Every structure is written in C-alpha cells, then in structure tokens.
Amino acid sequence: MIVAPDNRVSFARLEVEIKGGINGSEEWPNNWYAWDVNRNFPDPQAIVIFTPSFGQVMREPAATTVAVRRGRVVSIQPGPVPVPQDGYVIGFGPGAGQIAERFRVGDTVQVRFIFRDRGENTLIPSRGVRHILQAGPLLVRNGANVAHLSRDAWRDPKFFLKSSRSFCGADRNGRLVLGTACGVTMDGLAEVLVKLGLSDAFALDGGASAGLYCQGRYLVRPGRKLSNCLALIVHPEPRVPIRLRGEDLQVPGFLKPPGVTMVPLRGIFECLGAEVGWNQASQEIVIALGERSIVLRCGSRSAFAAGKKVELPLPPEIRGGKTFVPLRFVVESLGLKVVWDEAAQRVDLY
Template identity: 35%
Template structure:
C-alpha cells in the first residue's frame, strides 16, 4: 500500500554534527554498571546492602521502566521481564494492585515515563532521569491535554489519566497508548484515535493503539455524550500537550524535552544527604510501608551523581533511610518493603521477589552507542539514533515529521520517497545510494531498518536538508536546525 503522510510540528532552535565517532569501548561500557555489597550499621543495627551503580553518561546505557508482556494491568515474573528485555540490571518497579483477583486489573499505582512519553500518569515521589542524563528524586505530577481544532473552534480534552484504571465510572475519559495494549476494546464508550496530529478515527469498536499516538476512551455518560463527543470529528487537528510539574503543580515543563525516564513509588528516604522520611507528606499510611521491617528495595543518587538501585536486609523505612545515608546516598526513595523487592545484576538474581510483578525498572546496554536526536528544538524521543562503524545513523521519519515533510513508503518495492520544498529524494534500505533531485549520491552507510524504522546517515541528512549542525559530546546529542 502506498500512502502520503504529512506532519507539521512547530519549530524552535537546535543543532547537529555531520559525522562523529564514539571514543569509548565495550570494556568501558561494562564498567558503567557495577555491582557491590557491604554491611552498614545504622540506628544501632547492622544491615546488608546490595546495590548496582549506573553511569548515566555512558551512551551504551539506557534506564527505563518495563511493564508485563501482556500489557499494563497484568503481571509477569521479574526473571521473565529481565530476560525479555535483555537487561543487564534491574529492580522492581512501582507499587501495583498485587492482591487484585482479576489478573487483568493488577494495575500499577505510580507514574511511569519512558523515552519522553507517559507510560502511566500519576503524582508521586519519583525517580526521574532528565534528557541531560542527570537523575533526581522528588515529587512529580503528569499533565496531559488534547487541543482539538475543528474549523475555527478549539476544544480541550483533559483525560483523567494515561493507561490508568478508574473502575466502571461512565463519565471517565482515559488516554491509552500501545503500552497498555495493542487493541483498546473497552465497551461502553467511544474511542478517538489520535495519530500524527489528527483524529484518524472515531469508533465504538476495538481501536488499534498507534505506535506513537493515543486512543482516548470516552465513556457514554450523559455529560460526555452532550458536552464532549459533539466536539470531536474525524480529521480534526490535535495538539498534544504533555507536561511534568513538581508536587505543587507548578514549574511544568514538556515531558519530551526534559524527561527521558521516570518511575514513581516512595516514600522519600534521603534528601541532600540527610534522612528525610515523612509518610504523611508522601501519602503513605500502610503499616507494611510505615512500620514493618522487611527486605526493602530502593533507588538513589550517590555523591558522584550516579544512579543506584539496590536492596537492604530486614529494615524499616526509617532504618533504610539512615543506612543509605551511611552508604553515601545524596537522594533516595523506597521502592518496596516486602514480597515485591527484587534486584538483578551480574547476570544473576541478587534478590528474587516472592510474587509476579506488574513492572520493573531496568538497565539496558546496547551494542552501539545511542544518540539523542533533536530537530528544530524538538526531541526525537520515540527513536534514538545510534553509531555504526563510526557513522551516526538517525531516524528518517522522526526528522522529516518534525519539519513538515511529505513522505511515502512502498512496502512491496521497499522504496521511501520524500519531498520538502524543492528537495525530492529516494531511499532504499540496504542500498548505499540515494537519489536527490534526480542525482545519485553515495552514502557513508546504507539506510537500515531497525525495529520497523528506517535510519539514514546523519551526514546525508544534514547536507541534503541544508541544516546547521552541531554535536554535544557529553550528552551524545545530535541536533539539527533548519528552516
């Protein structure tokens, strides 16, 4: 099938280097995830601490939440998640409804962000890893809205949450992504599919979740049927506003530009190198969290700014906070205090959980250095670039969508054609030549399809588009600025 697609994204400033090479090695990459253990004395007691330290600046490394294979609401073994994701380290994720009898409703309770996109909405004490590769632990709050434009009218849809569960309330409006399920088939409501900045369909039946879009479920309550649904039409333009704010709801920043990863749990344990446990402030009253002594899991940030994930032997939250201060943590947060506590490192389980889990936080090591890509100030957060044989490969679709180019893919002939302004080009996967305005151009590397996405050499992208280019070696960030 051949089709034309156009996507227009508002431009801002940025830059990109045409050719770069990683000066590190796989040996250096292996030193970026280091396991250790020791005995710490705190509050008059001794505790065994096991932990893994992660150097977030290593371009071979990425940290991300992972959910059960069947989707959000289901559970899976921690070992299964580790094996399936090919993780080199991991810890259990946010709390979930572990005692729910219906195995399709064991939903996570904390916010999750992956690759600058919401996996689950929420408001929690959370570990957040920013796009500048620094880690923070503080109150975070997700905010999502859809501004639907029909003719000259603009209607704002504010979903209750993203991939969340609110029972059978008919008035609910929920935004779903492919992280929840490949098909959104909830009965009792309309589904509006949002993809490439438009409502592509409205259906009462099952709706396929777009890879980089949303399905908005709108329950058939009198309020929604009268006031919301009449404002939605197939073909309407949609502007998505996704932000993360602090605990007060202020200082909101676009999630895609600021945050790479986040996971919410709690309570907070350490702030600025001092024990900081306040159950009421962080919204906890369960005795298993506030008073019981169990093997506990945690995430933290040490004095060198490196991410730490680990477990502490039978301890209360107050005990663990002091033990982590003694260990040198500058910031820390509790992840669990019981059967869900889990830790994987060095190719083995250091702590196996006593139950199946809804989600986990993992460390993934890639064969090739990963490259952040920015186009006209907008992160291509859905797909990273990478370096192969000293050539930087970048996602073609992510670049051209953000500059409003037209393109079409002929799957049978395996040909991609694109046009922007007076520039027309043709590309073929695995063919080291491109055609630009009828002229053949030899490429440094042939375009390649990885996980269904076409990647092209950065030098070719910059020269073809006439981009101003630069490179940030510290962040491993390639940026393009063009008109």
C-alpha cells in the same frame, strides 16, 4: 524521579498536568485535558491518552475514543480502538462526553505536559525531561531522611513492618543507584541510604517482589515470579532523541563513529506522509513521497534520490527490525532543516 536528556537524574514530589488544544487553540471550546497516560481507568469521568508504548489493547475509558495520527484526528467512535503507531488514542469515559464532543475528524490536536515539583512549588521545564518514574514513598531528599508514611498516605500495616525492600536513588553527582535491602522498615531503609551517601531516594517494591539481578545472576532472588522489572540497558552507542516538526519520534536515533547520527527511516518518512516499501527481488527499500522517489539498499553506501546517485557516509543498517539511515541523507533528500537543541540533547527537524 526525572531522567534528563543527559541521563542525570533528579527527584521531586511530582505533579503532572496534561493539557491539550484543538486546531492550534487552547481557549474554550478548543481546550481539553487528560487524567493520565497508558492506564486503564474505570472512572466514568476519566480521560486517558494511550500511546504505542502501552503495548496492549486499551479497555477503558472507551465510551468515546478519538484516534490521532500525525497530529490529526482520523476517527471518533465508541468502544476501544487500536493505538496507531504514528499517533495516540484519547479515551473518554461516559461522564466526559462534553469534552469528547469538541473533537471533529480532520481537526489538528496538540498536547503538552506540565511538570511541577509539589514540594518546592516550582515548574520543571519539559525540555529537561526524558523519562519519569513514579513510585514511593519518598525516603531521602537532599541527603536527609524524609520518610513519613502517614503524611504521604501510606497507611497499610505492611509498610511499617520489616521486609525486603527495593529502592531507586541517586548520589550527589546525579548518578543512578538501584538496590535491595533485606529485613528493614521503610524508616530503617531511609537511614541506611543516608549513610550510603545518597542525595535522594524512594522505595519501589517490597516483600517477595524485591529482587536484584546484575551481570547474569541474582544478587537478591525474589520470593516469587515477577511480571515486570525496572531494567537498565547499556547501549553500544549514545542515543539521540529526534523531534520531527514538533512531534517526538517513538524510536530514537543513535550516534555511530565517526560521529554520524543514524535515524529511523520509516518513522521519519511515514510521519511526512511517504509510502515505504520493500522490493524483495532487488532487496531494496523504495520510498515514494509525492513526486520524489528514493531507493536504497541495506549494507550499501549508494542510494538514489530523485534519480540521482547519492553516496552515504555510512550504509543503512537494520536494528530491532527497523532501518536506520544517516541523518544527512534524510536532510538532503527531503530538504529539511536541522537544529540541535543543546538543552534537550535532541535533534529537531523542520
């Protein structure tokens, strides 16, 4: 399932190819590739990218690990390393040493993801992808039952028995539909979803793992304690993805009335090489970027940039331990260029 920047969903038998380059080139010997993202892989040939979203210590592949910060290699060493908040780690299995040897400390590194619909044999533009959820088997495609377990290599006998099953799908308007059905086979679930008017759908989990929780209570209670879930959270304001000089920020901005885009202060300034500090005595945020200094205070619309007082359209605010400031302030204090990418529904800063 693909979630687009406008939050509409689409479905595909998805293939993802990860390609990379070194120092601006993808030609040999500067080309590299990866098998997957944020997945511990024991295969000796594996090459995996670990990002801050992994949320835990990487284990393998780790015969060689290349740490990248702000698009540049900062370390190459054997064994697991912490994933930097402003970058990622490329882990290489012992059989992938010939690829790891292409990297040097100080090299710039590029990575891109190629999305392909295997069923339609078509490319999916990356700018039309915000999130991807992979699961299966595929049950409904274009309003028809396409459940074919043997063809899709789902051969475990439990998939052919009646059980509780959860699913994810979309109606013909591209709206997301989540649900759980009790006492059905995969084919039976597909037939139910077709009758419900879903355009596309696939199975998530089943048996004791199938549960549905909404508005503070279980609609379907799982048969055991669960370690994970697929959660939909309604944000109070529209989220705004941000890309700074070609790199996506981990924390998106948000749109706040009367139409002010608020962006993560630390994420932007640290990616530019600035030092961000906190003055406990004065309760002020102090930013040093080369010869420029910026001082601001949460809750106050007054800030100082290069010694000059600046009035903000809205005061900085803290959410989830992160400080957000108006986009206009970032642009004016750093001289950045702003471009609104309509197709990706994203703010690009250069």
